[in-house]
Amino acid sequence: MLSTLNGLFIAAVLAGTPLLLGALGEILTEKAGNLNLGVEGMMFMGAITGLAGSYYYEQAVIAGGGSPNGILSAAIALVTSFIAGAGGALIYSFLTITLRANQNVTGLTLTIFGTGFGNFFGEYIGQQAGGYVAVTDVTKKAFSGLNIPVLSDIPVLGPLLFRYNWLVYFAIIAAIIMAWFFSKSRVGLNLRAVGEDPATADAAGINITLYKYLATVIGGGICGIGGMYMSMVTTSGVWVHDCVSGYGWLAVALVIFATWSPARGMIVALIFGGLTIMRMYINIPGLPAQIYDMVPYVATIIVLVVTSMRQSKEHAQPKSCGLNYFREER
Amino acid sequence: MKKKFISVLLCAAMAVTLIAGCGAPAAETGGNEGGESSSAASEGIPKDEIKVGFVHVSDPSDMGYTYNQDLGTQEMQKTLGLSDDQIVNKYNVPEGAECDTALRELVDAGCNIIFATSFGFEDYVKEVAAEYPDIQFCHATGYQAADSGLDNFHNYFASIYEGRYLAGIAAGMKTETNKLGYVAAFPFAEVISGYTAFYLGAKSVNPDVTMDIMYTNSWNDPTVESQVAQALIDRGCDVISQHSDSTAPATTAEDNGVWQVGYNNDMIEAAPHASLISPRIDWGIYVTEAVQDVIDGKEIPVDWCRGLEDGAVYLSPLNTDIAAEGTQEAIDEAQEKLISGEIHVFDGPLSGVSPEGEKYEVPEGEYYHEQEESSAPSWLYIIDGCNVVE
Numbered sequence: 001m002l003s004t005l006n007g008l009f010i011a012a013v014l015a016g017t018p019l020l021l022g023a024l025g026e027i028l029t030e031k032a033g034n035l036n037l038g039v040e041g042m043m044f045m046g047a048i049t050g051l052a053g054s055y056y057y058e059q060a061v062i063a064g065g066g067s068p069n070g071i072l073s074a075a076i077a078l079v080t081s082f083i084a085g086a087g088g089a090l091i092y093s094f095l096t097i098t099l100r101a102n103q104n105v106t107g108l109t110l111t112i113f114g115t116g117f118g119n120f121f122g123e124y125i126g127q128q129a130g131g132y133v134a135v136t137d138v139t140k141k142a143f144s145g146l147n148i149p150v151l152s153d154i155p156v157l158g159p160l161l162f163r164y165n166w167l168v169y170f171a172i173i174a175a176i177i178m179a180w181f182f183s184k185s186r187v188g189l190n191l192r193a194v195g196e197d198p199a200t201a202d203a204a205g206i207n208i209t210l211y212k213y214l215a216t217v218i219g220g221g222i223c224g225i226g227g228m229y230m231s232m233v234t235t236s237g238v239w240v241h242d243c244v245s246g247y248g249w250l251a252v253a254l255v256i257f258a259t260w261s262p263a264r265g266m267i268v269a270l271i272f273g274g275l276t277i278m279r280m281y282i283n284i285p286g287l288p289a290q291i292y293d294m295v296p297y298v299a300t301i302i303v304l305v306v307t308s309m310r311q312s313k314e315h316a317q318p319k320s321c322g323l324n325y326f327r328e329e330r
Numbered sequence: 331m332k333k334k335f336i337s338v339l340l341c342a343a344m345a346v347t348l349i350a351g352c353g354a355p356a357a358e359t360g361g362n363e364g365g366e367s368s369s370a371a372s373e374g375i376p377k378d379e380i381k382v383g384f385v386h387v388s389d390p391s392d393m394g395y396t397y398n399q400d401l402g403t404q405e406m407q408k409t410l411g412l413s414d415d416q417i418v419n420k421y422n423v424p425e426g427a428e429c430d431t432a433l434r435e436l437v438d439a440g441c442n443i444i445f446a447t448s449f450g451f452e453d454y455v456k457e458v459a460a461e462y463p464d465i466q467f468c469h470a471t472g473y474q475a476a477d478s479g480l481d482n483f484h485n486y487f488a489s490i491y492e493g494r495y496l497a498g499i500a501a502g503m504k505t506e507t508n509k510l511g512y513v514a515a516f517p518f519a520e521v522i523s524g525y526t527a528f529y530l531g532a533k534s535v536n537p538d539v540t541m542d543i544m545y546t547n548s549w550n551d552p553t554v555e556s557q558v559a560q561a562l563i564d565r566g567c568d569v570i571s572q573h574s575d576s577t578a579p580a581t582t583a584e585d586n587g588v589w590q591v592g593y594n595n596d597m598i599e600a601a602p603h604a605s606l607i608s609p610r611i612d613w614g615i616y617v618t619e620a621v622q623d624v625i626d627g628k629e630i631p632v633d634w635c636r637g638l639e640d641g642a643v644y645l646s647p648l649n650t651d652i653a654a655e656g657t658q659e660a661i662d663e664a665q666e667k668l669i670s671g672e673i674h675v676f677d678g679p680l681s682g683v684s685p686e687g688e689k690y691e692v693p694e695g696e697y698y699h700e701q702e703e704s705s706a707p708s709w710l711y712i713i714d715g716c717n718v719v720e
Contacts, residue, residue, distance in 0.1 A: 007564040015557060123391030132393060132577065132600045144585050230553065236581030238600045240552040241392040243576075247553060279720070280544060280561035289547055289720055 006160060008274065008281040013168060016273025018043075018234070020171045021226030022251025023258060023265050024178055025085070025219040030260060031182065032215035033195040033320040034096060037107030039223050040248025041114020042088040046081035046224025047231040047244055048118040052125055053080030054139050054237065062136075070142035073135070074166070077228055085224020086217045088114055093216045097209060100324040111248065118227075122239040135237035143167070143232045167229050174222065178262035191215055195318030198325040208325055226251065250276075253300045259307055259315040272296050374627030375442055377410065382417050382621055383436030385429060387448035389421035392550060394575035394594045396421070399447045399470075402613025409618050410625075425450025433458040437465060443624045445470070445617065449520065459483040466630055468620055470613070471520060473706035475632050484630050486616045487705040489637035491527035492668055493609030494571075495675045496638075496645055496661050497591045498531020500606045501569040502539050503654040504589050505532070510541040511567030513558045513579045515549050517718075521573045523700060523707035527675045528571055528591070529716055535660055542567055543718045550575035556582045563588055565719075569606075580605045589652065596646035606653050608646040615642050635705035639669045676700055682713035 022039050029036045036042075053076040058068040092110050095101040125133045143165050146152065151162040181188040193201040194211045202208050230243050254272055258265035279292035307315050384403060388396040400419075407417060418439050420432040429451045436444050437458070443466040446455045452472040459467040459480050468484045469475065475485040501510055510532055512525045529541045542565055546554045556578040559570050563586045571591040572579045577600040583590035584604035590597070592608030616634055623630045636642035648658050667673045676698035684690045690711045692698050700709050712718055 007561070011557060011560060119391060126391055126393065134600050140585070234556050235552050235576065235578050236585055238577050238581055240576040240578060241388060242550060243552050245551055245553065277557050277561070280558055283719060289545060
């Protein structure tokens with residue numbers, strides 16, 4: 001029983017991490033008043049470029065007669081996936097902030113574009129490779145569970161807390177930094193002002209365009225890293241067609257579930273991840289799998305209903321989210 | 331007001347001319363091609379005039395089911411010497427109304443024979459086939475052709491359960507915990523027949539073996555496949571097999587230091603330390619035969635199913651670096667016996683439960699005649715030793 005619960009907890013953390021990364025990126029974006037529905041697309045872009053970065057780095061080193069370094073390979077995947085996600089978000093930013101195009105439509109288009117981008121280049125690299133796009137053992141090892149001396153060997157607690165892949169810790173640290181950033185730093189408070197009421201923030205001398213661009217682009221980069229998690233951890237550095245397959249949308253749902261709070265995001269990502277894999281660990285006889293699969297979404301709807309009933313301003317979507325700011329309309 | 335009216339009128343006029351301009355020739359060509367194929371069905375069609383259509387649920391980059399189907403198409407194209415524009419592929423067609431559209435587009439493109447390769451396409455194929463009696467429609471993995479009363483609607487499949495049985499031998503010899511895990515897509519006959527055969531293969535060399543089965547409820551969802559594989563490994567399974575498209579179960583097995591048996595494609599390249607072997611289907615044999623039949627003006631069989639004997643089912647090379655000693659010999663021996671008819675995959679005595687929860691038995695000395703009467707798998711029973719986790 002205990003080992004089942006441990007297994008459930010570990011699987012929940014692993015299932016929740018890509019969702020947490022996607023949600024963190026989207027929280028940062030929405031705090032600046034931009035509703036970017038392109039999370040799925042940016043995750044696809046990050047998934048393929050992260051894998052491609054590692055793959056081509058390894059191929060280049062092997063072709064040169066050397067042996068690739070796992071840590072460097074992982075770092076390259078991190079940087080390339082961030083750039084790709086940020087690039088997708090930059091397109092979105094230019095269209096919505098500079099050209100003031102409709103945010104919903106632009107976001108949806110970015111999702112379609114990113115999905116095609118990921119699958120196209122995945123297939124292209126696969127054809128060049130003449131089969132699977134697969135990284136070698138060093139990179140696979142760099143993305144598998146860590147083995148921290150002493151800590152990982154603690155009975156029970158070791159496997160529960162200290163044996164995940166590094167992206168899990170990366171996501172947690174990112175969430176903590178972001179929580180601090182929004183509540184304690186001047187820049188973070190300015191950013192929230194931009195998201196709540198850009199006209200007032202503008203009057204206070206905050207550069208709206210700069211804030212919106214930076215938040216959206218960095219948020220997109222974090223989404224890209226979430227996508228890289230899918231291709232490097234979930235499928236272990238092998239390109240699988242349609243590998244993100246809807247998890248970007250789950251991340252958007254998670255933003256609502258977390259009520260736009262990065263700190264709460266960590267907990268709800270764990271709950272959300274746990275609910276999606278619960279049926280594999282806890283079996284209630286006679287309960288169909290489809291019911292289990294519904295639970296995370298039912299939970300999201302309940303959170304939406306409860307937060308709207310409480311009418312708490314702090315736990316609501318930033319007020320100007322989804323609306324483009326046009327100075328002349330003030 | 332007057333200006334507005336005139337502009338509306340002008341727009342309407344333009345729209346009408348556009349529709350007339352584009353619509354008429356399209357309708358004409360459609361009609362012509364229909365006429366051509368009607369005379370051709372009985373007399374055959376010259377090889378350089380035949381057009382072949384395919385509807386696929388994914389595209390070859392899935393490196394799994396559709397990739398394998400596409401290899402068959404390429405084999406047919408090479409054998410018959412068809413040019414690229416004689417083959418029309420519709421990729422990434424969902425199992426819904428989009429299939430109907432894709433089929434009709436292929437008809438409009440002048441295809442004489444159309445292959446639909448996913449289970450969920452069948453109802454749409456049946457409907458369109460009834461409307462176009464001069465065009466041949468072939469549906470893979472389906473079961474409705476024989477009862478449909480249509481001469482131009484056919485089913486085909488390969489007896490993949492034989493390949494799974496042989497692959498099961500590799501798993502049965504490798505397992506140390508005597509517990510296998512199976513990542514299964516849906517509780518359909520095709521899947522249940524497959525994992526039961528896999529289990530029986532393992533049991534034939536390892537009588538103590540049991541197997542846990544978990545469904546993903548999707549043909550291709552790498553995240554869920556990986557999670558299900560992890561859950562099975564957490565339950566103590568040390569050889570994972572799959573009826574799902576992606577390599578995620580293979581790489582998850584590798585990450586956990588256990589082993590895996592694939593499907594559709596040789597997965598050794600993706601997980602060199604885990605993937606033992608994969609049963610595969612050679613779709614090219616049927617596709618080539620069926621297209622040749624249309625060229626010759628012959629009738630295509632209503633139900634087509636071949637197996638190991640004809641090479642329609644085969645195994646990818648064994649990963650000898652990790653397979654247990656003597657695996658290849660054991661597989662070869664069993665393959666000979668299966669082909670000669672000395673043993674059958676579903677040989678009695680077998681006992682289990684039916685989908686209705688009733689007791690089901692195959693008595694000693696008899697065997698279940700899987701895929702003999704129709705090309706579609708029909709085994710639906712969960713036998714003792716198989717544990718469906720849900």
